[in-house]
Amino acid sequence: MAKELIRHDSREAVRVEDYLNDMIQTGQDLRNLDTILQNLQSQQELQRKQLHEAKNILAHATAASKEHSESVRKQATAFKQQQQDLDKRLMTVTKSDTSEQAAKSFEMSMERLRRLEIAKGYMGTLCERSKETLNLLATSPRLALRPYTRLRNISSGLKLAQPAAEGAAPHLVAYTSQVANNLRDQMTKVLDDNLETVLTKMKWPGNELNTSDDLINEWSDAVELLLELQEPELENSALASSPESAPRWEPPVLLPLMVMARPLELRFKYHFSGDRSTNRLDKPEYFLSHVIDLINTHSDFFAIYLQPILDRRAELVDYNLRWAYADAVSSFITSLFPMLRQKMGSILPRIADHPQLLSHFIHELMSFDTEIRDVWDYSQDRYSSETWKGLTWEALVKQGWFNHWLKVEKDFALSRYQDIIESADSGEIDYYGVEPSATKPTKAAIRVNDLLETITERYRPLSSFSQKLRFLIDIQITIFDQFHERLRSGLEAYLAMTSTIGRTVQGSAGADASLEGVAGLERLCRVYGSAEYLERKMQDWSDDVFFLELWSELQERVKQNSRTGRPVAGPMSVSDVAARTSSVVANNNEDGENPTEGALFDETASAYRGLKTRSESIIISTLISSAQSALRGYTRVSTWASLSPPTNTSGQFSHPSIELATILRELPAEISFLHRLLAMAPLRRITRQLLLSIQSYIWDNVLMRNTFSITGASQLAADVDNICKVVDVATGDGMESRNVMRKLEDGLLLLNLKIKPTQKDHGASTGAGDKTPDLSLWEAEKRIFANNESARSLLAELNIETLTEAEARAVLERRVEVRG
Secondary structure, X not given: OHHHHHHHHHHHHHHHHHHHHHHOOOHHHHHOHHHHHHHHHHHHHHHHHHHHHHHHHHHHHHHXXXXXXXHHHHHHHHHHHHHHHHHHHHHHHXXXXXXXXHHHHHHHHHHHHHHHHHHHHHHHHHHHHHHXXXXXXXXXXXXXXXXXXXXXXXXXXXXXXXXXOOOOOHHHHHHHHHHHXXXXXXXXXXXXXXXXXXXXXHOOOOOOOOOOHHHHHHHHHHHHHHHHHHHHHHHHHHHHOOOXXXXXXXXXXXXXXXXXXXXXXXXXXXXXXXXXXXXXXXXXXXXXXHXXXXXXXXXXXXXXXXXXXXXXHHHHOOHHHHHHHOOHHHHHHHHHHHHHHHHHHHHHHHHOOOHHHHHHHHHHHHHHHHHHHHOOOOOOOOOOXXXXXXHHHHHHHHOOOHHHHHHHHHHHHHHHHHHHHHOOOOOOEOOXXXXXXXXXXXXXXXXXXXXXXXXXXXXXXXXXXXXXXXXXXXXXXXXXHHHHHHHHHHHHHHHHHHOHHHHHHHOOHHHXXXXXXXXXXHHHHXXXXXXXXXXXXXXXXXXXXXXXXXXXXXXXXXXXXXXXXXXXXXXXXXXXXXXXXXXXXXXXHHOOOOOOOOOOOHHHHHHHHHXXXXXXXXXXXXXXXXXXXXXXXXXXXXXXXXXXXXXXXXXXXXXXOHHHHHHHHHHHHHHXXXXXXXXXXXXXXXXXXXXXXHHHXXXXXXXXXXXXXXXXXXXXXXXXXXXXXXXXXXXXXXXXXXXXXXXXXXXXXXXXXXXXXXXXXXXXXXXXXXXXXXXXXXXXXXXHHHOHHHHHHHHHHOOOOOOOHHHHHHHHOOEHHHHO
């Protein structure tokens, strides 16, 4: 402490010294020392006063601060006391345990009070609008529409805003809607009565309507008032369920048309209810044709008088409401649908257990829909691309009758199919049911096709893609599959009976007779002709516009549902549909960028095509087996080298060998039978394969196993020529069997070379029908065996293209002269 005082005094001394050095620098400054001291004393006195004043101010401020602090403390104590009293009162009032809970409860009460004030405001507005409307309704109905429209807009606005407000004020919304509906009912009653009065004067709906200008003007005013009354509801309907966003949306009936449809509905109920003779379950066409007659009778009136009114209203409303005023006749048709729906709802449960009645009713309903859609161009919304689905769709889908109806139609179709295949003549070949040049199917195949075409016509008018696809798969393709299985089983039974084991088990020659020759071919041709006929019909159906559109829509649905994984039609997935229609469906689903062309009947047609191909191959193998069996005795002839020359003057054989009698008898019979049954293309294919087999059999078992003199070679050529002739005659013009057996013909040309041709021989025809070349056997033998180049040159001179050098040498070696 002492050190600090010493340091302070030293600092003061330094300051004093610095001040004196600053103020006293000259002798004059020293002489003015008294003045300096006086100034210092004055400053000291002033600073004492300022210090005294500052102390006084500090004292007053300190006292004021203490007083303020005390006042604030007292106020805080009082506020705290008041808060405690208030909390106690709130807790008592709200019955809460804590003040926080009490405050929240109180705030909720205040919020409810605020809502109550808002609701009170709405209630007042509703009452005012309602009273205003009712006061104007009696004197000026058109002016009454304005407050009603505002009231309806308030009600609609509350409904639309309620979901966003998490369902707030349900009672207010319900009350507002009730007030608006009650007011609407009262207004509708008054305006309906006005319109009915005018309609009575017009004698609606009589045949002789009074359409004077005054009555038409009254009628127009009454109609416009009802349309204006309904516009708020139409706007709400358009907003809530627009046709684009709701495929099942239904347009409401216009109020004036509802009034005008009442007398029509009364007449409808009079004729088609109760015990009237016109009310028959088996004659739905009675009431459906009655509705068509109503449309025919009154459509002109609505087109002439109502359409201009609707056109004027369409110009005054927003675009999203113009659908209601697009077409007067369509609006009139819409007004007739409620009584039809009521009639449908009463009939369907009564005929559900009667398949024929149900099928007939749905068929007539589809015909009605088609006429309404096509003749009257009916559409629920002219401004939408959606087409009217029809009353049939409502019955089958909305009322849930489709599965029941599908079962009825399927049972009927399968029953009819069983009748077809069980008929006594089902397996007979129908020679007159197709074109003469076409392959002949069985009567069963033609009748099955007729049945399937009838089924197509029954479901063709359906508007639902899923329903059409279900009909196709569940009925048509099912019948196709069953008939295919029947044909396949018949083919398998034939193969089993003609096999070695089958023949052994049967052990009866009589059984073999029905499996061989023409009888056996007829069995096979039944399968082939039926498979070919139905496959061709499926190809025709695939080109039909109806099935093309169905296929196109299937492809589009597969693309859309591949992203969502939804079924394509009803419960059927893409793989289910592809398995029954076409594998292209599944392939295009996996590779959508490069779609493959296909058709609805690809899988079924492929199965029939496979059956046709298999039966054709069995026909060929049967003919070949029969021909080889008939030629077996011919192959045992061994006198080719020792035959005597013919005794006729021509030196040519005119008759075939006796061993060819069997094949020359059986071959034309079988081919003639095929010519009658098969089209030219399959007949040529089968005959060609048969001739090639005969050629190979004769080549291997006759030509290459025997030696021939010139006489034997001529006889062989004559035999082959006879075979070709009977085949050509049996198949008709243009077969040219020699061209098919060209290799054998060329071999016989070499085999028939003369040892030394004469001028008489030059140009003479061999049995094979070819010109005998001016070439001796020895010269040909020399050039053929010289080398390959010489052999090829000789073959080219003789126009032989089917034989190789080795085969040509082998043929020449069959001559006795060359071989010896």
